Amino acid sequence: GLNVAIPNKSKSIKDYQNVYNDIAEKIREEDEFDNYIGYGPILVRIAWHSSGTFDKNNMTGGSFGGTMRFKKEINDPSNAGLKQADEFLAPIYKKHSWISHGDLYTLAGVTAVQEAQGPKIPWRPGRVDQPENTTPENGRLPDATGDSSYVRNYFGRFGFNDTEIVALIGAHCLGKTHLENSGFEGPWGAASNVFSNEFFVNLLNENWKLQKNAAGNEQYDSPKGYMMLPADFALRQDNKFLKLVKAYANDQDLFFNDFAKAYVKLLESGIHFPADQKPFIFKTLDEQE
Numbered sequence: 001g002l003n004v005a006i007p008n009k010s011k012s013i014k015d016y017q018n019v020y021n022d023i024a025e026k027i028r029e030e031d032e033f034d035n036y037i038g039y040g041p042i043l044v045r046i047a048w049h050s051s052g053t054f055d056k057n058n059m060t061g062g063s064f065g066g067t068m069r070f071k072k073e074i075n076d077p078s079n080a081g082l083k084q085a086d087e088f089l090a091p092i093y094k095k096h097s098w099i100s101h102g103d104l105y106t107l108a109g110v111t112a113v114q115e116a117q118g119p120k121i122p123w124r125p126g127r128v129d130q131p132e133n134t135t136p137e138n139g140r141l142p143d144a145t146g147d148s149s150y151v152r153n154y155f156g157r158f159g160f161n162d163t164e165i166v167a168l169i170g171a172h173c174l175g176k177t178h179l180e181n182s183g184f185e186g187p188w189g190a191a192s193n194v195f196s197n198e199f200f201v202n203l204l205n206e207n208w209k210l211q212k213n214a215a216g217n218e219q220y221d222s223p224k225g226y227m228m229l230p231a232d233f234a235l236r237q238d239n240k241f242l243k244l245v246k247a248y249a250n251d252q253d254l255f256f257n258d259f260a261k262a263y264v265k266l267l268e269s270g271i272h273f274p275a276d277q278k279p280f281i282f283k284t285l286d287e288q289e
């Protein structure tokens, strides 16, 4: 059924900015993680994976219930590597245990994008922890070997259009793939912790070669040592997607605006917020110096 957000009346933007700041300071402090990429990318990913179980056809899944905290969901093979994000957030939750897990996972993704010099992501609290038996079954997250029709169909389950789909996948400007997590090996170049339109620039301009990786899976590799998943490369193989890839490669502001809108929609999928609940827009650490 539809999940109705219940904002905590005793908490203000100041309280949530304190949680944001604790997450942001911990990202800065623990900068050596994953060969100095840091925790930002997996925080963006755990927010997406918490939300990515949503299915508009039966109104199940999504970030509302915070079920990523349960073994069944965090152990989904699609979530390999995200236990480290959950462990990163454990002391934050301990200090601010008035917050729901759904709000914490999504706020962490917002914090990570903004602290990576990405766009402001307006955010609304009010997700309510649900019991373990509401955890969605494994297998609701996307397959990296999909082609363009697979990708369009997958995101159709959320009601996303082509603009929202291409913008969202632009988050692959962050971080890398890890053979032990997903069976794909990341780039030793372009594995970044700065949010930009680089994913689209690389996708268009690099000389990609499809080859088998050490796990026997096919991926696209470039002479500079970058990689693309088949599902990434699919964005070049469909005319409507390709038009958007070119637009974003040539206009970072356009990408930032479209990404912010699509990420909000993703993190709020399946949740009804009160009409008068205005989103919070958090300051970055740099803006508070």
Ligand code: HEM
Binding pocket: 041, 042, 044, 045, 048, 080, 081, 142, 143, 144, 145, 151, 168, 169, 171, 172, 174, 175, 176, 177, 178, 179, 181, 182, 183, 184, 229, 231, 263
């Ligand atoms: C067709 C859709 C998508 C597919 C098939 C996909 C697949 C993957 C795979 C296989 C990895 C590597 C995981 C690992 O080996 O550690 C990955 C990483 C990542 N994904 Fe996606 N993804 C998709 C969409 C998204 C979206 C919508 C977002 C966020 C808005 C996102 C954010 C990330 C980030 C930040 C990483 C890097 C994590 C790290 O550095 O450990 N992805 N994705």
Ligand SMILES: Nc1c(Br)cnc2ccccc12
Binding pocket: 172, 173, 174, 175, 176, 177, 187, 190, 191, 192, 199, 202, 226, 227, 228, 229, 232
């Ligand atoms: N940095 C990435 C590039 Br460049 C291309 N594809 C990816 C897929 C998942 C995670 C990271 C990347």
